Amino acid sequence: MSNLVINFFIENNLSLENKTIVVGVSTGIDSMVLLDELIRAHELINFKIVVAHVNHQMRLQSIEEEQFIKEFCHKKGIDIRISYFDYNLHPGNFQEEARKFRYQFFEEVINEFHGDYLLLAHHANDNMETIIMRLLRGSNLRGYAGMEPVVQQSNYLIVRPFLLLLKDELIRIAKEREIIYFEDETNKEKTYTRNRIRHEIIPNIFWENPEAHWQFAKFSEVIRNADEEIKKIVKQFIEDNVKFDEQRVFFSQKTFLKQSLFLQKEILFAITKKVLLGHKNIDEILKLINAKKPNIISKVTGKLTFVKEYDKISLYFTELKFPKVHMVISTCGEYEIDENRKVIVSEKNNDKNILKNNTLWYNKSMLPIIIRSRKKGDKIQLLTGTKKVSDLLTDKKIGIIKREQVLVLEDKNQNILAVLGIAKSKHLLALKDYDIIITLKENE
Numbered sequence: 001m002s003n004l005v006i007n008f009f010i011e012n013n014l015s016l017e018n019k020t021i022v023v024g025v026s027t028g029i030d031s032m033v034l035l036d037e038l039i040r041a042h043e044l045i046n047f048k049i050v051v052a053h054v055n056h057q058m059r060l061q062s063i064e065e066e067q068f069i070k071e072f073c074h075k076k077g078i079d080i081r082i083s084y085f086d087y088n089l090h091p092g093n094f095q096e097e098a099r100k101f102r103y104q105f106f107e108e109v110i111n112e113f114h115g116d117y118l119l120l121a122h123h124a125n126d127n128m129e130t131i132i133m134r135l136l137r138g139s140n141l142r143g144y145a146g147m148e149p150v151v152q153q154s155n156y157l158i159v160r161p162f163l164l165l166l167k168d169e170l171i172r173i174a175k176e177r178e179i180i181y182f183e184d185e186t187n188k189e190k191t192y193t194r195n196r197i198r199h200e201i202i203p204n205i206f207w208e209n210p211e212a213h214w215q216f217a218k219f220s221e222v223i224r225n226a227d228e229e230i231k232k233i234v235k236q237f238i239e240d241n242v243k244f245d246e247q248r249v250f251f252s253q254k255t256f257l258k259q260s261l262f263l264q265k266e267i268l269f270a271i272t273k274k275v276l277l278g279h280k281n282i283d284e285i286l287k288l289i290n291a292k293k294p295n296i297i298s299k300v301t302g303k304l305t306f307v308k309e310y311d312k313i314s315l316y317f318t319e320l321k322f323p324k325v326h327m328v329i330s331t332c333g334e335y336e337i338d339e340n341r342k343v344i345v346s347e348k349n350n351d352k353n354i355l356k357n358n359t360l361w362y363n364k365s366m367l368p369i370i371i372r373s374r375k376k377g378d379k380i381q382l383l384t385g386t387k388k389v390s391d392l393l394t395d396k397k398i399g400i401i402k403r404e405q406v407l408v409l410e411d412k413n414q415n416i417l418a419v420l421g422i423a424k425s426k427h428l429l430a431l432k433d434y435d436i437i438i439t440l441k442e443n444e
Helices: 004-011 029-042 061-076 094-113 124-137 167-177 193-208 212-241 261-271 279-290 351-355 389-395 400-405
Strands: 020-024 048-055 079-084 117-119 150-152 157-159 248-252 295-301 304-309 312-316 326-329 333-338 341-347 359-362 369-373 379-382 385-388 407-410 416-419 436-442
Touching (some): 004 029, 020 029, 020 094, 029 048, 029 167, 048 061, 061 079, 094 117, 124 193, 193 212, 212 261, 279 295, 279 304, 295 400, 304 400, 326 341, 359 416, 379 389, 389 416
Parallel strands (some): 117 157
Antiparallel strands (some): 248 312, 295 304, 333 341, 341 436, 359 436, 407 416
16 A cells, blocks of 8 residues: 555655654644554554644634544554643744744654654645745745755654645545544634735646646755755865864955855855854855955854954854953062963063063063053054054054954053063163063963
8 A cells, every 4th residue: 555654755765664753743634644644654664653733822723623633642542742832932923933832842752752753744835835935035045945855953854755745635635534634724814924825826826837836846956956066165165264163263364255255155154053144144244354444343243253354254153352451560470361361570580581572571670560451542662763552563463353452561650661472662672670571471
């Protein structure tokens, strides 16, 4: 006897034997036909069925539907789990919030029963609606392909055995087998975009081409295949050119801009997927990458900060903070600036140290000195003349992150003796009688 579920599993090289299948059942015609197919397949192959039902609590009929599926599963000896969607706890677009809730619940049931597959009753008409909705609202390339028949999740597969079947075929099967199901009257309301597409656009498409669902299926396949090829290119670029650490990803502006605009967007989507950016966010990042300013810090979202430092582009997955430093040094010892930097003031011991940029010399009798964050308008007297500290940093091509962290050494008369690690003033260089060494230590 032919079985839609068994045939689908064979065609997709999937095994049913001794597996655990969680099936989403709303009690509508589609999911009840799917459940019936599973029960019939179970007579031929050994596997476990678990029903997952969500009561959306938006219609009085929901109570009747819940009771029906409970009794149905009890009679058939099928495990069932039920969850209740409370719209008051999930404000926003009802359909979108309910969809998220369902998938989260389905995953909980999968984990409870160590499920192998989540079966859903989406059919060809559903896929057509999804593609049209995404074309209207916008999506990425994969999204425009619509639903996928098999989707790999972390520890299970989402399977849609009916994705190439028309709704009319499911109606025919339900009628032929006298399958009991419930009609959700809200599916006829034209309040929701999907319902308007279902009742006004899809019929006209079939009027133009009765086989339109096959064209949509081919469209989906072409887009998915194209997406796979593009993902390979993007993956290779990331492996060759993008570096990752705990807080950020970074890459060369010059190398990145050699890619087409389309690939630039796909690369950005790929490397920022953990913060789920939208198209507007990606466009904003591209605008910042192309900006003429060599140094930029810009908060893209609450979870992502863009940093441009000449050719280096960094995307930080954390909020960047630059606490102000103001530290008085009056004696020898170690002074912690932050978790990555400290200043060590010690007795003179090795004259070779003073040649290093991060090491200074001074006289104990001239203490105290102050180590502080730089301020707007700071100037330092170099051997070549007086220079604004900001101009000095520009000349040295110091990136904006380091600029925000730059420290100056100031004497008790508020003269800047040094920009730590970068430049020493002519007054410091002229100091011959020194007995202490000041060293800035930075973690790698």
